[in-house]
Amino acid sequence: xxxxxxxxxxxxxxxxxxxxxxxxxxxxxxxxxxxxxxxxxxxxxxxxxxxxxxxxxxxxxxxxxxxxxxxxxxxxxxxxxxxxxxxxxxxxxxxxxxxxxxxxxxxxxxxxxxxxxxxxxxxxxxxxxxxxxxxxxxxxxxxxxxxxxxxxxxxxxxxxxxxxxxxxxxxxxxxxxxxxxxxxxxxxxxxxxxxxxxxxxxxxxxxxxxxxxxxxxxxxxxxxxxxxxxxxxxxxxxxxxxxxxxxxxxxxxxxxxxxxxxxxxxxxxxxxxxxxxxxxxxxxxxxxxxxxxxxxxxxxxxxxxxxxxxxxxxxxxxxxxxxxxxxxxxxxxxxxxxxxxxxxxxxxxxxxxxxxxxxxxxxxxxxxxxxxxxxxxxxxxxxxxxxxxxxxxxxxxxxxxxxxxxxxxxxxxxxxxxxxxxxxxxxxxxxxxxxx
Amino acid sequence: xxxxxxxxxxxxxxxxxxxxxxxxxxxxxxxxxxxxxxxxxxxxxxxxxxxxxxxxxxxxxxxxxxxxxxxxxxxxxxxxxxxxxxxxxxxxxxxxxxxxxxxxxxxxxxxxxxxxxxxxxxxxxxxxxxxxxxxxxxxxxxxxxxxxxxxxxxxxxxxxxxxxxxxxxxxxxxxxxxxxxxxxxxxxxxxxxxxxxxxxxxxxxxxxxxxxxxxxxxxxxxxxxxxxxxxxxxxxxxxxxxxxxxxxxxxxxxxxxxxxxxxxxxxxxxxxxxxxxxxxxxxxxxxxxxxxxxxxxxxxxxxxxxxxxxxxxxxxxxxxxxxxxxxxxxxxxxxxxxxxxxxxxxxxxxxxxxxxxxxxxxxxxxxxxxxxxxxxxxxxxxxxxxxxxxxxxxxxxxxxxxxxxxxxxxxxxxxxxxxxxxxxxxxxxxxxxxxx
Numbered sequence: 001x002x003x004x005x006x007x008x009x010x011x012x013x014x015x016x017x018x019x020x021x022x023x024x025x026x027x028x029x030x031x032x033x034x035x036x037x038x039x040x041x042x043x044x045x046x047x048x049x050x051x052x053x054x055x056x057x058x059x060x061x062x063x064x065x066x067x068x069x070x071x072x073x074x075x076x077x078x079x080x081x082x083x084x085x086x087x088x089x090x091x092x093x094x095x096x097x098x099x100x101x102x103x104x105x106x107x108x109x110x111x112x113x114x115x116x117x118x119x120x121x122x123x124x125x126x127x128x129x130x131x132x133x134x135x136x137x138x139x140x141x142x143x144x145x146x147x148x149x150x151x152x153x154x155x156x157x158x159x160x161x162x163x164x165x166x167x168x169x170x171x172x173x174x175x176x177x178x179x180x181x182x183x184x185x186x187x188x189x190x191x192x193x194x195x196x197x198x199x200x201x202x203x204x205x206x207x208x209x210x211x212x213x214x215x216x217x218x219x220x221x222x223x224x225x226x227x228x229x230x231x232x233x234x235x236x237x238x239x240x241x242x243x244x245x246x247x248x249x250x251x252x253x254x255x256x257x258x259x260x261x262x263x264x265x266x267x268x269x270x271x272x273x274x275x276x277x278x279x280x281x282x283x284x285x286x287x288x289x290x291x292x293x294x295x296x297x298x299x300x301x302x303x304x305x306x307x308x309x310x311x312x313x314x315x316x317x318x319x320x321x322x323x324x325x326x327x328x329x330x331x332x333x334x335x336x337x338x339x340x341x342x343x344x345x346x347x348x349x350x351x352x353x354x355x356x357x358x359x360x361x362x363x364x365x366x367x368x369x370x371x372x373x374x375x376x377x378x379x380x381x382x383x384x385x386x387x388x389x390x391x392x393x394x395x396x397x398x399x400x401x402x403x404x405x406x407x408x409x410x411x412x413x414x415x416x417x418x419x420x421x422x423x424x425x426x427x428x429x430x431x432x433x434x435x436x
Numbered sequence: 437x438x439x440x441x442x443x444x445x446x447x448x449x450x451x452x453x454x455x456x457x458x459x460x461x462x463x464x465x466x467x468x469x470x471x472x473x474x475x476x477x478x479x480x481x482x483x484x485x486x487x488x489x490x491x492x493x494x495x496x497x498x499x500x501x502x503x504x505x506x507x508x509x510x511x512x513x514x515x516x517x518x519x520x521x522x523x524x525x526x527x528x529x530x531x532x533x534x535x536x537x538x539x540x541x542x543x544x545x546x547x548x549x550x551x552x553x554x555x556x557x558x559x560x561x562x563x564x565x566x567x568x569x570x571x572x573x574x575x576x577x578x579x580x581x582x583x584x585x586x587x588x589x590x591x592x593x594x595x596x597x598x599x600x601x602x603x604x605x606x607x608x609x610x611x612x613x614x615x616x617x618x619x620x621x622x623x624x625x626x627x628x629x630x631x632x633x634x635x636x637x638x639x640x641x642x643x644x645x646x647x648x649x650x651x652x653x654x655x656x657x658x659x660x661x662x663x664x665x666x667x668x669x670x671x672x673x674x675x676x677x678x679x680x681x682x683x684x685x686x687x688x689x690x691x692x693x694x695x696x697x698x699x700x701x702x703x704x705x706x707x708x709x710x711x712x713x714x715x716x717x718x719x720x721x722x723x724x725x726x727x728x729x730x731x732x733x734x735x736x737x738x739x740x741x742x743x744x745x746x747x748x749x750x751x752x753x754x755x756x757x758x759x760x761x762x763x764x765x766x767x768x769x770x771x772x773x774x775x776x777x778x779x780x781x782x783x784x785x786x787x788x789x790x791x792x793x794x795x796x797x798x799x800x801x802x803x804x805x806x807x808x809x810x811x812x813x814x815x816x817x818x819x820x821x822x823x824x825x826x827x828x829x830x831x832x833x834x835x836x837x838x839x840x841x842x843x844x845x846x847x848x849x850x851x852x853x854x855x856x857x858x859x860x861x862x863x864x865x866x867x868x869x870x871x872x
């Protein structure tokens with residue numbers, strides 16, 4: 001296919017006329033499709049329904065250690081739930097505290113308590129003149145929302161297929177004591193689906209931060225969320241806690257995970273993994289904050305999945321549903337935009353998203369055009385702090401919730417809008433290159 | 437029975453000799469009894485086991501409004517869960533946000549976010565030189581722990597059978613802008629089981645605080661936790677939100693409740709009730725903190741209890757188990773300490789505790805003596821901020837967890853220790869009057 005940038009004005013105008021007609025036809029269909037939300041599909045949720053048969057009125061409600069899970073007690077989670085979450089993260093159970101239904105909440109609490117009480121004896125961040133976080137971009141809007149909420153300055157760090165730009169990370173972290181954290185999704189990153197290379201993880205572990213209370217916020221949200229069953233198409237990420245320990249900085253990481261996209265979104269089990277020192281500091285706050293989290297739901301999960309093999313088997317079932325969805329979108333992208341020079345996209349081995357890069361200055365217009373034709377996408381800019389994508393080029397595609405048929409339809413509209421907006425911008429002389 | 441204070445030295449010495457022997461005998465039995473924790477008994481928890489039959493693999497998982505409760509969404513709770521929690525608190529569902537498994541966590545979050553972000557546009561408390569809370573005493577240790585954790589100064593306000601000393605509350609709240617809150621358990625207070633009178637509630641509603649961001653933390657933990665089925669033995673408390681509205685101060689209250697002691701402790705559903713203005717402010721933080729709480733557990737509770745009548749019927753079953761326990765303790769107290777002048781106690785119509793007042797300076801010694809003889813009580817002082825009871829006289833008795841037989845045994849030891857310690861203190865000339 002001819003690259004749009006190589007077309008002359010006449011070709012562009014003729015192309016535009018055809019696209020406009022196509023767009024009006026599409027609009028006329030009155031579609032209502034949604035590729036905006038990274039949430040599991042109904043069929044996927046149905047796959048986990050037998051978890052509700054695990055507990056019934058006759059069930060023994062004692063944990064492995066003899067705890068009656070229906071009563072108060074056990075601040076940091078059932079031992080068997082610790083093991084389950086530890087297996088997901090590839091860490092030791094003694095490094096784990098099991099929380100309630102959402103890892104986002106744990107991240108919020110970690111930042112919130114660093115603000116009011118400080119990290120392991122350091123000055124509370126609210127008393128500092130300036131606190132900064134590094135934000136690999138594009139990234140997860142809810143991470144950025146937490147740091148924005150607490151008035152933390154966010155510094156953009158470009159993502160690469162191997163992870164964040166580590167030269168920049170090393171420089172900023174080692175030179176600036178006000179840099180207190182970095183948001184990371186190390187595996188199948190949101191939105192690109194990139195997985196940090198071993199070198200990236202090792203460079204993280206070997207950071208020499210200016211701030212004693214610098215912490216890596218390691219959101220291992222997609223630890224077992226592979227799209228393919230073949231070993232060689234399953235990304236692996238080095239276990240960071242032990243890498244940090246080897247590097248002499250055992251306290252540098254907070255790792256987060258949950259079963260939100262394993263069992264049920266919003267009704268799963270979440271956990272933090274960290275060093276003994278960090279966990280002790282966290283428990284000092286936790287013991288004030290709660291008597292304990294929902295141990296019944298912990299028990300339900302453990303008895304249902306049984307062990308890590310059970311979780312992996314369940315995730316293979318999820319993958320069987322999700323693969324055709326990703327494929328449906330990728331097929332349309334490749335067929336319609338391959339070689340046009342007006343877009344590039346990722347083809348991840350797991351996670352919940354495909355990341356699309358339009359020509360600079362086109363993302364907002366594309367999302368708006370899609371909306372006009374009945375296709376909802378994640379708002380352009382959402383993958384950047386403050387909702388501002390400096391190049392206005394990144395669009396997050398979430399193919400997990402709709403059916404493959406809906407996705408093919410939605411992707412058709414999407415590529416049509418990409419073409420139309422790109423042609424218009426080229427005619428205006430406003431956009432020429434793909435951002436990445 | 438002769439009051440101990442009227443005994444002469446000889447009588448006290450002879451009394452002491454007998455008690456010492458009794459105490460050594462008791463110690464010899466090697467008992468291991470616990471009246472320290474306000475938690476439900478196993479039999480009580482067993483009464484709710486059929487809640488697990490409500491959801492199974494074939495269940496329709498849609499809420500009344502058609503929400504798939506297994507997926508993300510619904511920040512503030514299912515509408516039917518709002519109604520359930522509203523009924524418990526006697527408020528309107530539109531004034532309710534449903535949270536996760538524990539109201540303590542909501543209280544913590546309320547204080548925490550007031551510290552970092554302020555209340556409805558007011559200056560964040562962390563930026564103020566001084567923040568104070570009024571603490572009716574004796575009270576709930578976990579309330580005091582939250583305010584202590586955030587460095588908030590706690591001012592003791594004496595409790596009366598009608599509620600906190602309102603003359604003192606009115607004066608402090610209206611004169612001191614640094615007074616930002618008060619901890620209240622309006623019904624079957626912890627530990628005394630007192631219920632605020634209508635006059636007390638109206639005086640609360642009519643407070644004219646110096647601080648615009650003064651809030652009443654109204655922990656309605658025992659709203660439906662009656663010990664008796666007879667209407668006239670069920671305490672009622674005026675609904676404070678509407679009283680505040682009538683008084684022109686709709687935003688002055690955060691009310692908290694949970695099903696922790698209705699369904700399961702730590703695996704129930706918790707909620708806040710407040711004005712529209714407060715709820716909007718809370719949601720601004722909540723939307724950063726979480727995508728939503730566990731809606732599956734909300735649905736489970738609603739389908740199980742069906743309506744407020746269902747909750748009341750369930751609580752009558754709990755009461756049938758708890759009445760004989762309270763009675764077992766009260767019988768021993770009355771029989772052994774009635775007329776002795778060395779102790780007074782409450783006889784509540786509901787809640788989880790009996791509050792005991794020893795002679796001044798005796799509480800710690802009594803708790804220690806009980807421990808020696810194998811009976812664990814809540815630590816003396818726990819019912820006061822900083823764990824310090826200025827008169828060292830209050831002891832919280834928690835009769836809910838052990839069996840009535842165990843309670844009778846434990847109460848026997850308790851009264852023996854009260855007598856022995858009192859006699860010793862009287863002989864030392866160190867204690868004479870009952871604190872309250």
